[in-house]
Amino acid sequence: MQFTDTETQTLDIDAAQLCQQYGSPLYVYQGSIIRRKVQALQEAFSGVTMKIKYACKANTNLAVLRLMRELGVELDVVSPGEFEMGKYAGYAPEQMTFTPSGVPYEEVRTAVDEGATVNVDSISLLEWFGQTYGSSKPCLIRLKPNVTAGGHDKIMTAHPDSKFGISVTLLDDILAFVNKYSINVIGLHQHTGSDIKEAEPFLKAARVLFEAAMHFPNLQIIDLGGGFKVGYKPDDAVTDMQHLGAEITEGFRAFCARYGRELQLWFEPGKYLVSECGYLLTTATVVKEDPARTFVHVDSGLNHLIRPMMYGSYHHILNTTNPDGPLKTYNVVGYICETDTFATDRELPEVRPGDVLAFLNAGAYGFTMSSNYNARYRPAEVLVDQGEARLVRRRETLDDLLRTQIDL
Ligand SMILES: Cc1ncc(COP(=O)(O)O)c(C=O)c1O
Numbered sequence: 001m002q003f004t005d006t007e008t009q010t011l012d013i014d015a016a017q018l019c020q021q022y023g024s025p026l027y028v029y030q031g032s033i034i035r036r037k038v039q040a041l042q043e044a045f046s047g048v049t050m051k052i053k054y055a056c057k058a059n060t061n062l063a064v065l066r067l068m069r070e071l072g073v074e075l076d077v078v079s080p081g082e083f084e085m086g087k088y089a090g091y092a093p094e095q096m097t098f099t100p101s102g103v104p105y106e107e108v109r110t111a112v113d114e115g116a117t118v119n120v121d122s123i124s125l126l127e128w129f130g131q132t133y134g135s136s137k138p139c140l141i142r143l144k145p146n147v148t149a150g151g152h153d154k155i156m157t158a159h160p161d162s163k164f165g166i167s168v169t170l171l172d173d174i175l176a177f178v179n180k181y182s183i184n185v186i187g188l189h190q191h192t193g194s195d196i197k198e199a200e201p202f203l204k205a206a207r208v209l210f211e212a213a214m215h216f217p218n219l220q221i222i223d224l225g226g227g228f229k230v231g232y233k234p235d236d237a238v239t240d241m242q243h244l245g246a247e248i249t250e251g252f253r254a255f256c257a258r259y260g261r262e263l264q265l266w267f268e269p270g271k272y273l274v275s276e277c278g279y280l281l282t283t284a285t286v287v288k289e290d291p292a293r294t295f296v297h298v299d300s301g302l303n304h305l306i307r308p309m310m311y312g313s314y315h316h317i318l319n320t321t322n323p324d325g326p327l328k329t330y331n332v333v334g335y336i337c338e339t340d341t342f343a344t345d346r347e348l349p350e351v352r353p354g355d356v357l358a359f360l361n362a363g364a365y366g367f368t369m370s371s372n373y374n375a376r377y378r379p380a381e382v383l384v385d386q387g388e389a390r391l392v393r394r395r396e397t398l399d400d401l402l403r404t405q406i407d408l
């Protein structure tokens with residue numbers, strides 16, 4: 001298997017070669033795929049004034065952030081760390097929205113004082129915001145539209161029992177604080193969840209925001225969050241972006257006409273932009289022919305890619321060094337002292353110790369959700385773009401594990 005900077009998936013740089021050069025395991029990102037995804041989203045919403053705020057929790061490698069910036073994509077950040085990373089990558093605070101989830105108010109103060117716009121996510125933060133800033137700083141309000149959608153219950157964020165946002169049923173309380181402190185609400189926000197294929201949940205949530213919007217006279221923005229579904233399995237149905245774009249554009253235009261003004265439509269995709277660009281390359285360490293089943297261990301685990309264990313997510317696996325081997329059935333597992341099963345009963349071309357296995361869709365929520373569990377080092381990261389493969393993060397060493405410890 002090889003990587004290229006073209007769209008064809010035909011190949012210049014061999015996966016095994018990359019592992020030899022930079023070590024295994026290794027995260028590899030293809031810039032060309034990010035470019036294509038940004039363009040597809042822009043095209044789908046070309047009928048409205050649309051802004052992309054990349055949900056950078058998906059992947060905060062500086063090279064990815066810089067590429068997003070080059071492509072005219074702004075940022076959605078959820079922590080002071082992501083805010084600082086954004087600045088480091090060249091973003092002005094004004095280009096970043098801060099979408100907190102019950103964070104200490106001082107984090108909000110820092111971001112807002114520097115020029116970021118906050119998505120206020122609780123009544124108490126709204127009150128604090130009013131008391132602190134009155135009408136002097138703009139904000140968006142994150143509503144919980146009570147729409148249940150998403151690929152797994154852990155990634156559904158707008159149903160009645162979700163912790164995120166302010167329930168739209170509390171609109172009267174929101175308006176009371178907005179009026180009391182003359183809060184300058186310039187936008188309404190919602191994020192329904194992740195891995196949403198159909199257009200209907202997006203439209204349903206949008207309709208809730210459009211109704212609520214009629215109570216806020218100074219709006220500039222409707223932010224519909226992220227959550228577009230990408231293909232994890234080779235034959236997976238994905239969000240039809242052209243269809244979604246047409247449906248939302250129609251509804252948004254009708255809403256703007258009713259509202260009396262053209263507003264901006266914002267989206268905050270993470271997965272849609274970066275999931276498919278990324279691969280986690282690993283090396284098979286041991287092939288264990290147990291009476292129950294055959295296990296393939298790889299030199300990685302839930303410390304590097306936790307999605308299969310956290311959400312039961314499917315990640316397609318390629319045997320890059322024996323692609324034409326006879327098909328056999330395996331459980332692909334990690335080397336961590338936990339049950340870190342990547343795949344159960346997976347058919348793969350025969351795996352031999354030393355084969356390089358590539359996990360697909362590792363660009364979003366891969367490295368950013370990694371850890372040092374079992375005192376394992378995090379892998380290096382490589383960006384393949386514009387005809388070059390470049391190291392964009394070195395592998396960790398023992399020094400990295402010891403750096404923050406105080407040896408008594
Ligand atoms: C507020 C918010 N916006 C955007 C996203 C990005 O979601 P996704 O990566 O599914 O597009 C998330 C993550 O779920 C989120 O919580």
Ligand SMILES: N[C@@H](CCCC[NH3+])C(=O)O
Nearest residue numbers: 155157194307311364365
């Ligand atoms: N981390 C999740 C998606 C985002 C959840 C954050 N709200 C995943 O890997 O699918």
